[in-house]
Amino acid sequence: MTVITKQNGQLKVPAQPTIPFIAGDGIGPEIWAAAQPLFDAAVTAVYGATKAVDWQPLLAGEAAFKATGEWLPQATLDALKTNLVAIKGPLTTPIGGGHRSLNVTLRQKFDLYACFRPIHYFAGTPSPLKQPEKTEMVVFRENTEDIYAGIEYAPGAASAQLRQLLAADQQLSKVRFPEESAFALKPISKSGSQRLVKSAIDYALANHLPSVTLVHKGNIMKLTEGGFKKWGYALAEQTYADQVFTWETYRRLAETDQTAADAAYQAAQQAGKLIIKDVITDNFFQQALIAPEQFSVVATPNLNGDYISDALAAQVGGIGIAPGANINYETGAAIFEATHGTAPQFVGQNKLNPTSIILSGALLFDYIGWPEVATKIRQAVAAAILQKHVTWDFATKIPGATQLSTSDFGAYLITQLS
Secondary structure, X not given: OOOOEEEOOEEEOOOOOXXXXXXXXXXXXXXXXXXXXXXXXXXXXXXXXXXXXXXXXXXXXXXXXXXXXXXXXXXXXXXXXXXXXEXXXXXXXXXXXXXXXXXXXXXXXXXXXXXEEEEOOXXXXXXXXXXXXXXXXXXXXXXXXXXXXXXXXOOHHHHHHHHHHHHHOOOHHHOOOHHHOOEEOOOOOHHHHHHHHHHHHHHHHHOOOOEEEEEEOOXXXXXXXXXXXXXXXXXXXXXXXXXXXXXXXXXXXXXXXXXXXHHHHHHHHHOOOEEEEEEEHHHHHHHHHHOHHHOOEEEEOHHHHXXXXXXXXXXXXXXXXXXXXXXXXXXXXXXXXEOOOOOHHHOOOOOOOOHHHHHHHHHHHHHOOOHHHHHHHHHHHHHHHHOOEEEHHHHOOOOOOEEEOHHHHHHHHHHOOO
């Protein structure tokens, strides 16, 4: 049996699991070609001949369309469902028309509700910050709701019924140019919010981290993002009452006794309880630059998370080295991915950085319970950057750097595994 399964709440991983991969579009095949040998070498370095991954190639995106006439063939969906865990490169998404985002489609199809984006600084990485090492946090972005649900109506006749509904509800006057406006619906649910917040809290507790911050725009969108905040606090207080202390509890105490509220907060910190707090999204962006060390785990709705995860990645070197995963912690289904685009202008030049998919592979090995492999990969990346053996994007910013091609960088990382 080579299929990864989930039984009694735990992943069951055979010694030689089959793990599908989608090389992706644009530079995807080049970065995958640099990453796969490194993954195999890292597994061998840790386990010798006792464990190995059987990488199963799948088609999606432009390569799939050229070969089958479909952007996302059913055979690919079937293989992803069967094998539970997969990894992929970037896929093309046309802007303003064409097929819907394949990334979003995969997340919706397999209900991969948690986008997991760890933010970590590797010493020597060029950064716009003076102290980038202070930016050390993990983002849990809700992955299936919000604007990314993709519910939109074009101006004119397509949105006529929606305008009628708004008029009946006395809301149409809020729309400046109703006849010319396109509309997008923003669904945010209690269940969707709470399962995402639960994932963030579980991660923080398992990794002994000090806080989970709910990032939202609830001061303006009171029923959607305000709901995310309210439901997140409710989940924390009802499910983790003995393990957490929430700012909602603090605020309730402070309404009648500020001294008691302060004492309760200090006692919770001294007891090592997980602090659940919240911040408005625009303030979060400011604080993430000024004092990023105050955040450890962040939970946020979809659109906020899209902005936040890329902005934080920029603080520690850019999305070219940012790993990511899309996970359903209930079913075990997970797709790990390069978080950057296809960069079609660089195709065939063998020059761009494969670190995003490499570090996403490290996340994959953590997920399947092979953490020693993940550690080897991260240590190799850290060593290469510290020794200034980097690809073009970093070499142009690091004085005295040795510039390596995409493939040579992957080969160099293999030499750093021992």
